[in-house]
Amino acid sequence: MRCYWVVLVLLVLDVVLATSSPTPVNNYQVLAGHQIWRAEGGSEVAAVMGRLEEEGLVDILGHSIASTFRVFPGTKDSVSTSLQREGIKYHVVVPDLGRHLAEEERRVKREILSSQGETCFENDCPKPLTQRYMTYVEIAWYLHELAAKSPRVELKSIGKTFENRDIWLVHIKPTAKEGTKKRDAIWMEGGIHAREWISEAVTLQLLDKLASDDTTLTRNIDIYCVPIANPDGYEYSRNTDRLWRKNRAIDPSMERDCTGVDLNRNWSTGYGVGASTNPCSEVYQGSAPFSELETRALKKEMTRVSSVNNLRLVMAVHSFGQKLYHPWGFTKKEAPNTAEMKKAGLAFAQAAAKGSRGRKGAQYEVTSSSELYLASGATDDWAKATLDVPYAYTLELPDEGLHGFVLPSNFIKPAAQDVWRGMKKLIPMVLNK
Ligand SMILES: [Zn+2]
The missing domain is CATH 3.30.70.340 (Metallocarboxypeptidase-like)
Incomplete structure (x- = not known):
């Protein structure tokens, strides 16, 4: 340790x-x-x-x-x-x-x-970095440049945080000509927990791959991604308290000294189970379901996407532990489509474990979120319960605990390579046949 x-x-x-x-x-x-x-x-x-x-x-x-x-x-x-x-x-x-x-x-x-590193500036960030964790501003710049250079990519802000930062949504459109049929879609969410920096880093690498993909993988699907769902918390973790988890909201109606809500306890499904009503707790659920600007923005946009597309997959990217969790998290009961979620999850894990160029890949375990303890208010449970998304997951990236949240930046590249191999297997399996 x-x-x-x-x-x-x-x-x-x-x-x-x-x-x-x-x-x-x-x-x-x-x-x-x-x-x-x-x-x-x-x-x-x-x-x-x-x-x-x-x-x-x-x-x-x-x-x-x-x-x-x-x-x-x-x-x-x-x-x-x-x-x-x-x-x-x-x-x-x-x-x-x-x-x-x-x-x-x-x-x-x-x-x-x-040590010599890649460069990325606040007004010029052509590629997501693999040698260092990017700032919020650098991430925003990269997303703007991605949208500017690729006609497939649209970028929009889906809302503002408590500290007035934009919550960015990337939409990667299909390469096939648009038809009248409702298209399948996938949704990815990164960085809802502030200290899990590898989440944003890997999600950005995936965006880079997906936006430039010219295979059948992305030909007919809409891809939506919020790579940094908790910008305020992320910057606070970068600049002040490395182990910060929540957002940075202050609720003026509550006389309290503690700041922030655990955004992954703030969704409505099973609200309150395995979460805390104590504002000082790291797993504080907030004053009510969707009390937070970030979860409200995500909910609204996911609901919109599920009305215009067939939303087939929701993948919330976290760290650490190397697990691919499927719902439910708030109860030990089995969620609809569990057998299929397991099957596709195992295909992801097998592909990820293959590694590349002589390097062994990360071993991901596929299991239910409630395996060890119950926790509610998470994105994947809500997507499953409310939007009836057939495939919903929480992906816990490397490592298995040696570095924990404080994962050295030289893990970005191998972690992203493994997840990309896994996603290439997973995506075709979750789509409508
Ligand atoms: Zn997390």
Whole structure:
């Protein structure tokens, strides 16, 4: 796990040194006194951790063989007492995140300075980067340039965030001549969780591939994609708190010190299950379903698309864990079309695992969202329940927990290659025959 936090420092510096990043980074100050703990165990431990998270005592970073979570300076005693009472063994992985980052900073600075990277500027970003995570402004520029150079691509803003950033929607039109028939469509969503930077990075690589595809894969379909669904949270994670998850909304009707809503707990399906009513929790569901500008914008546009197209696939891209989840997340019951979702999911996973040029691909597990614990208010559950989308997934990108959310940028390229191979198998399987 040590490597994880070395990488965190690398990324912090990555942000500092990025030519277009105007704000000095002070993550390590914000994270002073925060600790990373790890508790061994399966679903029983996950259930206890879920409760502690709902109470705002911890921030779960990942579940796999063990639960890895952040403990805040004021909650250590309560968390320790709760875990002991439940008989759960745990150990401290990082005793002071802030200090650890500060100590590592100087050591890695030289490495970053000596590395040569791709370039991307705020007014010129011809390709999505593979060597560094892009800023929101760079992403917006890339999307504008993609639309400008490709007649297939349309770009529009589907709404504004709390901090007045545009939520961009890319529409890639089919290459075949338009007919009168309702066309099949796929929808991709990236970056609804702020700290999952690999999500935006991979989604942008996919857009690049899809927009230039001249095969039968995209001949007859409409592709819609919101590559950065939580721009405010993303920028806050880049500039202030690397582990930020929610959006940055402040609800003036609530007297509270805490900011932000977990946008992937704010959709209406199963609302409230496995989420928190505590505004300070990382999984705060918001004051009501669709209380947030981002989820409202996504909902409106997805509903529109499903009325003009046959919306066949919704893929929400997250990290980490290397899983392809299918609904439901809010209940253990089986969702309609589960067997088909599994079949297509396995085809995705097999193709992704093949790797390329001698490199082994990532191994994705295909399973139900509610496998370990219940969680509601997610995009894929809503798409399935409300729009009756036959294939809905939440894709958890690499890795399996070593770096977690703080994935080094040299993972962008292999992760995108694997997902692209998987999507090429998946897309034909989800379309109307
Ligand atoms: Zn996520």
